[in-house]
Amino acid sequence: VARMQQEEAKKRARAEAKVLALREQEKISRAKASERAKMGDTSRAPAAVSPKIWTKYDGSEIDLIPIRDRVAELQGSQTKNLHVLFKSHLVEVIEDFLRSPLEKQERHIPNVQKTLIVLAIKSFIQSNYEKTQRSWMMSNERMKVKELGLDIEDVEPVVETCLNRLSELVKAG
Numbered sequence: 001v002a003r004m005q006q007e008e009a010k011k012r013a014r015a016e017a018k019v020l021a022l023r024e025q026e027k028i029s030r031a032k033a034s035e036r037a038k039m040g041d042t043s044r045a046p047a048a049v050s051p052k053i054w055t056k057y058d059g060s061e062i063d064l065i066p067i068r069d070r071v072a073e074l075q076g077s078q079t080k081n082l083h084v085l086f087k088s089h090l091v092e093v094i095e096d097f098l099r100s101p102l103e104k105q106e107r108h109i110p111n112v113q114k115t116l117i118v119l120a121i122k123s124f125i126q127s128n129y130e131k132t133q134r135s136w137m138m139s140n141e142r143m144k145v146k147e148l149g150l151d152i153e154d155v156e157p158v159v160e161t162c163l164n165r166l167s168e169l170v171k172a173g
Contacts, residue, residue: 067159068130074166085169086162090125093161094118101150113148120144121155 068083075082095118102109109117124141128134136142136155145152 064132064134066130066132067125067128067163070163071166074163074170076170080169082166082170086166087126089162089165090122090158091118093158093165094121097121097155097158097161098150098152101152105150107149109149117145117148117150120148121152121158124155125159 067086071082071086095114098114098117120141124134124136124139136152142152
């Protein structure tokens with residue numbers, strides 16, 4: 001029993017060391033991107049668009065309109081609670097979203113791992129539902145997904161897809 005506990009402690013320590021190393025790597029990447037931006041290299045800078053439109057970013061926190069406010073804009077005179085609908089569509093949209101990275105990386109991930117990945121992404125989106133800033137790149141959820149064998153650069157497309165579905169529901173009546 002003691003040996004199993006020691007092995008478990010070693011595994012946990014290695015996992016924590018990996019997470020710290022990944023976070024440090026991300027900080028260095030952000031610093032380099034920031035330095036490039038200061039020097040005028042805009043080749044990797046996000047496009048100048050309305051904050052309502054998703055753009056890729058370098059991992060630093062960006063100002064966004066909170067998801068809650070964007071859903072409220074769609075709500076209008078709707079009798080349906082669109083906040084509940086948004087959250088109910090998350091799992092399906094995340095599963096659709098994961099198909100592309102899995103195909104690109106030519107990986108087969110067991111269903112248990114896939115479920116854990118979906119739950120991590122859903123947790124990130126829900127915990128940032130009301131925030132004006134969110135950073136997937138530096139989140140614990142991203143590190144969990146990476147440990148589970150999948151590297152997802154950004155989850156904003158999931159948010160946009162859910163919002164588009166809600167918009168279509170509102171238009172359909």
